[in-house]
Amino acid sequence: MKRDADVVVAGGGPVGLMLACELALADVSVVVLERLTEVDTTIKAGAINTPSAEAFYRRGLLPPLVEVQKATMARFGSFVRQRQAAGAAAPGPAPKFAGHFAGIMLRGDLLDESDPDFGASGPAGEVGLIPQEALERILGERAAELGVTVRRGVTLTGLDTDDTDGGTVHVHTSEGSLRAGWLVGCDGGRSTVRRLADFPFPGTDPSITGHQAIVELTGADALGAGWNWTDTGTYVHGPMPGRILTVEFDGPPKDREAPITAEELQTSLRRVTGVPDVTVTKVISATRFTDNARQASTYRRGRVLLAGDAAHVHSPFGGQGLNLGIGDAMNLGWKLAATVHGRAPEGLLDTYTAERHPIGAWVLDWTRAQVALMRPESHAGALRQVIAELSGTTDATTFFVKKISGVWQRYDLPGTHPLTGRSAPDLELSDGHRLADHLHGGQGLLLDLADDPTLRERAAGHRDRVRIVTAGCPDRPDLAGLLVRPDGCTAWAADAPGGHEELDAALGRWFGAPAPVPA
Structure with a gap:
């Protein structure tokens, strides 16, 4: 019986769309199933790291990212002007921002840019401030150009695998069933594919309740800009107008699925900041999060695979989740395409888990360390002071920036050359190209x-x-x-x-x- 697609991708967020584009480039027929009818405008990740920027650059998608970054920087400037209008002092010349670890700011002027891990990314190294919503729109347009079928408003409800006739996955949805050679779950942290395919998902339970939102506020002039620590938690104000983030350390939310109200955000904001008159008058976009940290033991079970948050979940601190998923999609796409076309060498698809799982495990620990450092208790506060002092040195700044930017990432491949397993340097060639x-x-x-x-x-x-x-x-x-x-x-x-x-x-x-x- 004829298949409806070579591959079905469950989830039409950035990871699912990136994977679909990679497959389509290799002439693999792919159908993306997305339960949402429109692009998700919920505030999520606000930046991409170097490996992600390199991935888009290598597929010719750098120009639209540059335009998005310009618009993002303009919004940052608007936030500063709003605070000045409310009476805040004009900021002095700020050191070049290089990221943060648990809210501890890193100064770009302390970065050792002569380190060989920097400077090999070409123009991609200048792009980073890309909100997730904008990225999803860019990838959606690219998927349409490549002829990818994206079925919105469709929910995956079940799956069955059949090893006869070359192997088939029967994907059941709210609008009927599909036959495919492969199914990839890119359907988020509460992945239906992961649950139905019975992937082991060990890890650590959540201990915090976090909120991130874009809101309209009154009384915001009493809030500190940037990251702030109090006796009741951590909060962030800015760097865009109306953006707030609160973290409370008294356990996970009682109901992750309940609608987020202005009252809930306001209560959390007042409790953490200690500012009694700050008032949320309108919610534009909001989300809850925890520090639940889990990772699938393997990213493949037969003809079913996982990528992105479906394969690993963790707190959003450090902005690693989106980047980890884009890396998964880049690693998996060409390998799955070669397998579909029957030209993959033996074991190629198994290298997906072997290469990506260690990086996912590192991200989980990287986010766990930040949660531990942010806790509103004396031991964490003392350690935070030590890390803050260390971050004021060139060696520590360079260490942190290398980790945050992803330039340290390397796969353990056969070969003795220092470049083997690393991202290829963006060489400027004599043929006029890079x-x-x-x-x-x-x-x-x-x-x-x-x-x-x-x-x-x-x-x-x-x-x-x-x-x-x-x-x-x-x-x-x-x-x-x-x-x-x-x-x-x-x-x-x-x-x-x-x-x-x-x-x-x-x-x-x-x-x-x-x-x-x-x-």
Whole structure:
């Protein structure tokens, strides 16, 4: 019986849409199911990290992100002007912002930008302040351009797998059933796919209640700007007009699903800030969160896979959740596409869990550490003071920024070259392009930087999966060749012509057996 799609993606948020775009680039038929009828405008993540920016850059999506960042910066300026109009002192020249850890601000002027982990991202390194809603709209437009079918207002209700006839997943929805080769759950922290497919989901229980909202306020002039700690919790005011965040440490919310009212936000805001007259007059967007931290033991069970919050949940501190999900989608997309087309080398799809699970586990601990540091009790306060002092040093600032930005991330791949397993540097090439320009189509890339005909000959059988480019790179005369996977990860590198046997192994490991080359 004919399938309705090669892959069904449950969830049409940024992770599901990113995955769908990756699959469509590889000529995989994909249907996205999304229970919401419109783009979710709830306030969520407000920034992307370097690996996420690189992912969009490598797919030609940097220009719209730059425009979104300009608009975001304009809103920040509006917040400052509003506070000045309410009587707040004009801020002096602020050090370059470099992020925060548990609300402890990091100064960009202390960052050691000569560290080799920085500076290899090209133009992507200048983009970061991208709200999740804007990102979802950009990816939705891209999915439409690629012909992805997005079915909104459709709820996944059940699934069955059938190992006969090559393997099929029967996906049951509120509007009938679909037959697909694969199902990927990108349907959030309370994933229906994860529950129905019985993925183990161990972790730690929640201990906090957090609120984040965009509201209209009166009495806000008494609130401190930025991050603030009190005897009853933590709160944030700004950096956009009307944006508030409160964290209380007396247990999780009684009902995560109940509508969030102005009274609830106001009560929390007054309790945490100690400002009795601050009043919420209108709720524009609001969400609750906790520090529930769990991770699926594996991201694949047969023909069902998980990505994004469906695979891992944690508190939002540090803004890692959206970025973790985008990384999942980039890692999984090309591997699943190769599997669908029957050209994946053995075990390729299993490397998805092997590579992404350790990074997810790190994020869970990174957010747990921030919650511990923010607690309104004397021991946490004392430790916060120590971390604040440390963060005033170049070494500590550089450490924190590397972690927050994601430039530290590396997969444990075979090979001895320092670049192997790392995000490929965005080399400026003599052909007038940068490395990222050659990755827009979602293929692998072999850069012959030493005009080595033997290198090109060894890769000729993979031309249908790997783009071969010969060009010089004056800024990196130490590099002779670079094999880059579709997700931008360096699979092989050499500092001098040669290393052909290692290249052969890398091509076979990631792209399968070579096709016959015409004589």
